[in-house]
Amino acid sequence: xxxxxxxxxxxxxxxxxxxxxxxxxxxxxxxxxxxxxxALGFSFLxxxxxxxxxxxxxxxxxxxxxxxxxxxxxxxxxxxxxxTIGFVAAAARLGLPTSATHGLIGGLTGAALWxxxxxxxxxxxxxxxRPLGTLGALLALVVSPIVGVAAGWAARRLALRAFARGTxxxxxxxxGGIWVAAGAVALTDGTNDGxxxxxxxxxxxxxxxxxxxxRVPLWVRVSVAVVLGLGTVIGGGxxxxxxxxxxxxxxxxxxxxxxTSAAAVIFGSTALGAPVSTSSVVTAAVVGVGADRHPRHVxxxxxxxxxxxxxxxxxxxxxxxxxxSACASLFA
Numbered sequence: 001x002x003x004x005x006x007x008x009x010x011x012x013x014x015x016x017x018x019x020x021x022x023x024x025x026x027x028x029x030x031x032x033x034x035x036x037x038x039a040l041g042f043s044f045l046x047x048x049x050x051x052x053x054x055x056x057x058x059x060x061x062x063x064x065x066x067x068x069x070x071x072x073x074x075x076x077x078x079x080x081x082x083x084t085i086g087f088v089a090a091a092a093r094l095g096l097p098t099s100a101t102h103g104l105i106g107g108l109t110g111a112a113l114w115x116x117x118x119x120x121x122x123x124x125x126x127x128x129x130r131p132l133g134t135l136g137a138l139l140a141l142v143v144s145p146i147v148g149v150a151a152g153w154a155a156r157r158l159a160l161r162a163f164a165r166g167t168x169x170x171x172x173x174x175x176g177g178i179w180v181a182a183g184a185v186a187l188t189d190g191t192n193d194g195x196x197x198x199x200x201x202x203x204x205x206x207x208x209x210x211x212x213x214x215r216v217p218l219w220v221r222v223s224v225a226v227v228l229g230l231g232t233v234i235g236g237g238x239x240x241x242x243x244x245x246x247x248x249x250x251x252x253x254x255x256x257x258x259x260t261s262a263a264a265v266i267f268g269s270t271a272l273g274a275p276v277s278t279s280s281v282v283t284a285a286v287v288g289v290g291a292d293r294h295p296r297h298v299x300x301x302x303x304x305x306x307x308x309x310x311x312x313x314x315x316x317x318x319x320x321x322x323x324x325s326a327c328a329s330l331f332a
Contacts, residue, residue: 002074002207004078004082005075005081005200006201008077008078009081009198009200009204010224012081012084012104012200013193013224013227013228014231016100016101016197016228017047017228017229017230017233017234018088018234019088019098019100020190020232020278020279023043023185023189023282024046024182024189025040025042026282026286027178027181027185027250027255027256027258027259028042028179028255031250031251031255033252033255034179040232040233041233042179042186043186043233044233045229046186046190047187047229047232050187050190051191051221051225051228052194052221054194055191055195056195056198056215057195057271058192058274059198059202060273061199061273061274061275062195062200062203062275063199063214064124065105065108065109065133066112066120066121066134067112067119067120068112071207073203073208074204074207075328076120077108077111077200079107079325080109080110080111080317083103083107083111083320083323084100084103084104084106084317087313087320088103098310099279099313100277101141102141102277102317103314104196104200105138105141106313106314106316106317106318107317107318107321109318110317110323111324112325113322114322124136124137131274138314140269140272140274140276141276141280144274144277145284146284147265147281148281148282148284148285149284149285149288151261151265152258152284152287152288152289152291153289154261154288155258155260155285155288158257159256159257174252177260178252178255178256184259185259185262185263185282186232188263188266190225192266192269193278194221194228195275196275198216198221202215202220250289254290258282258288258289261285261289262278265281266278269281283303287303
């Protein structure tokens with residue numbers, strides 16, 4: 001089963017890439033700062049680099065979500081990953097920017113509850129401002145989009161002041177700034193998302209005795225980085241179109257504000273070890289920018305559909321994780 005869990009970690013990295021596909025590329029495409037293929041190549045490079053060079057704070061949080069005997073770790077993590085992969089893949093076909101992070105937390109929780117009952121889940125909470133356990137991770141998922149909306153709103157206001165006397169001659173520098181901000185989003189996104197898959201793989205390797213102590217072997221880090229980057233390129237086309245046009249049609253300056261604010265929120269979350277939904281943060285920043293311009297410019301129906309999908313993800317993946325864990329126990 002540990003082989004299935006490692007394969008599940010790589011599959012998780014791929015669907016994390018799919019759900020993260022619009023995070024950097026949507027702003028580049030919507031603002032016409034880059035053509036489609038250039039934006040995808042840029043996204044692959046920076047997402048992979050972020051995963052390759054990132055730390056382990058988020059991976060440690062993922063490792064601490066459940067508390068089951070070593071013999072059950074691979075089964076629980078495999079079930080949680082497969083549940084997430086199935087749900088996110090189905091959502092991506094519908095063009096919904098569903099969060100693989102929501103799915104992973106739900107899937108792992110459901111699988112652990114089936115495997116060992118309520119005590120098999122590390123419910124946790126907060127250690128100061130650092131999230132611990134399942135409740136801490138869920139709190140981070142709820143709070144981070146709220147912070148994203150506020151950050152997007154504030155960033156647009158600051159940008160308007162900075163470019164109050166701007167002319168069309170500033171369009172090229174603004175588009176250059178979008179490249180920098182989008183790169184920061186992709187880099188921090190790759191760091192946060194990559195560590196989620198690495199946390200699954202490393203926890204499984206520790207439980208099976210393949211490695212001593214929690215660490216991320218180089219081959220795991222490289223594999224996750226490449227697969228995550230490929231996910232941003234191969235999948236997510238419908239999601240990219242939805243985020244770039246489905247919530248709000250941004251100007252180049254708006255795209256700069258949304259990407260800069262999203263990168264700051266994702267970076268802060270990663271430093272705290274919070275496994276946030278990076279796609280949720282980026283979407284929230286776009287909404288915050290649009291709301292600052294005027295609430296009527298935001299397509300609220302699309303926003304409501306996306307929020308509904310986020311809230312649906314956790315219980316559905318929890319049920320799937322429990323079902324898969326039950327199936328695995330029958331063949332154990």
